[in-house]
Amino acid sequence: MQQTVGFVGLGNMGKGMARNIRQAGFPLVVYDVQPEPVAELVQTGARAVETLVDLGTAVDTVVIMVRDLPQIQAILWGPEGLAAALKPGATVIVSSTISPSQARELAQTLTEHGLIYVDAPVSGGKARADEGTLTIMVGADPDVFAAQRPLLETMCQSLYHCGPVGAGQAAKMCNQLMAGVTLAASAECLALAAAAGVDRRLIFDIVTHSTGDCWMLRNRAIQMIEGGRTNSRLDFFLKDLGIVLDSAEELHLPLLVAAAARQWYLIGVASGYGAEDDVALVWPMEQFTGAKVKAE
Amino acid sequence: MQQTVGFVGLGNMGKGMARNIRQAGFPLVVYDVQPEPVAELVQTGARAVETLVDLGTAVDTVVIMVRDLPQIQAILWGPEGLAAALKPGATVIVSSTISPSQARELAQTLTEHGLIYVDAPVSGGKARADEGTLTIMVGADPDVFAAQRPLLETMCQSLYHCGPVGAGQAAKMCNQLMAGVTLAASAECLALAAAAGVDRRLIFDIVTHSTGDCWMLRNRAIQMIEGGRTNSRLDFFLKDLGIVLDSAEELHLPLLVAAAARQWYLIGVASGYGAEDDVALVWPMEQFTGAKVKAE
Secondary structure, rough: OOEEEEEOOOOHHHHHHHHHHHHHHOOOEEEOOOOHHHHHHHHOOOEEEHHHHHHHHOOEEEEOOOOOOHHHHHHOOOOHHHHHHHHOEEEEEOOOOHHHHHHHHHHHHHHHHHEEEEEOOOOOOOHHHHHHOEEHHHHHHHHHHHHHHHHHHHEEEEEEEEEOOOOOHHHHHHHHHHHHHHHHHHHHHHHHHHHHHOOOHHHHHHHHHOOOOHHHHHHHHHHHHHHOOOEHHHHHHHEEEEEEHHHHOOOOOHHHHHHHHHHHHHHHHHHOOOOEEEHHHHHHHHHHOOOOOOOO | OOOOOOEEEOOHHHHHHHHHHHHHHOOOEEEEEOHHHHHHHHHOOEEEEOHHHHOOOOOOOOOOOOOOOHHHHHHHHHHOHHHHHOOOEEEEEEEEOHHHHHHHHHHHHHHOOOOEEEEEOOHHHHEEEEEEEEEEEEOOOHHHHHHHHHHHHOOOEEEEEEEEEOOOHHHHHHHHHHHHHHHHHHHHHHHHHHHHHHHHHHHHHOOOOOOOEEEEHHHHHHHHOOOOOOEEEEHHHHHHHHHHHHHHHOOOOOOOOHHHHHHHHHHHHHHOOOOEEHHHHHHHHHHHHOOOOOOO
């Protein structure tokens, strides 16, 4: 018999992920504080509930896709929280990005309550969440991974079992280190080109065909030069690189480059650009030099 | 009538570049302080000379591919130097990586001596130098670029005319910023994976298929994990990121990430790894954590 799935957090990424679960045929119960995305999911055949307790008593597995650890904790342990309402043996899948040690702590507490925890952070952004072509990095016991595989596959193109709980977040953290650094470096590169008076589109062409090539330059330079949306907030990298650096500190690993990159995101947030698209990172650099990366 | 070409600096990159010029049919005169590469070029039909004066009087154009600005200056202006020996109107092509402002100063002095200067730094490493598939970034007046195009094309797959003298070095500098940062970030990423206890080959697979992907991770991670040569010295990035940071300082552009990356190269050089392959950058990180990136 097919499990009933709950989904909490129908935001930028979560709405598309929930839609793909529903469209694959899973009975789906959804909860969000915003009424609009809930109404959209109801259109696809999902059932909406008013409280987390109603959701918890109705489902076998719940996917949580909210901003950060404090939101996850409020959902699980808050007054009228989810953890107390879930059936014994139910599974909690956390797709938010948190640190590996935070994931292990959540798993331990949920295990003490007779619940199962799965680490399942994602990569790919809103467009791939909508398409169901995310990358999902799972930390879970092998039998738990096997049991949840059909559900997870409805949301992704690439599914990696990275090890026990915490290993999924560790993999995500390694990617966010690279992504956050390469985006900041791409902004530095284009700001340097602008300040040096060389054509930024030519530099884009040269570097993406040379040893400096990276995904972020290929997928962010055009928005920096010509404008256009990325659907990824600048302040998310401040948070994700914070997880990278906190985890590295626990492990006694100095990360000079990731630490420096995080300062650019802090400069962006301090300049009031936290809720802007992540390419706003280049704006303070333009202000320093007076040379514009953005084409007139 | 085809021009006679001189080549000074038959090192790691220069030997292959000179061989490709000769194999394209240009009369070639070569000079190097090491006898072995000179003997190899003579086998392909190049003529060897004992002094830079002999080279200068014999050629219409000379390509210089040596380590740094002090070597270029010694070749051009040293006792028995090249500049005084070259014919009026001869062209000096500098393929070494120097800063844009250094290139403009060289060009100005050579112009005062009735000589023509071309900025032509390259990207691609030894393998592509040998194959004749480098990227060359040219800074020169349009008519000078047009005149030297057939010669430059013998060494490269991609030829970019970036603007006047200095623009070729500016483009190279933008690429070296990205290359130096992404290599350092790749080392941080794999060291973090090792310290966090997740499989480095799995992380390599995940990140190269996600938003953190970059050329350096794709082309250096395997050597960091399994060993193997890259044929690119660690201390070259210390020099190239020095050019990036000096130029950015002239332009009043703070580069937090490039500056932090350069510290890893300095840590590598200070640890005695300057002449090692550039992947040795990860060795001090391994020493900090005690976790090995290199597979046992």
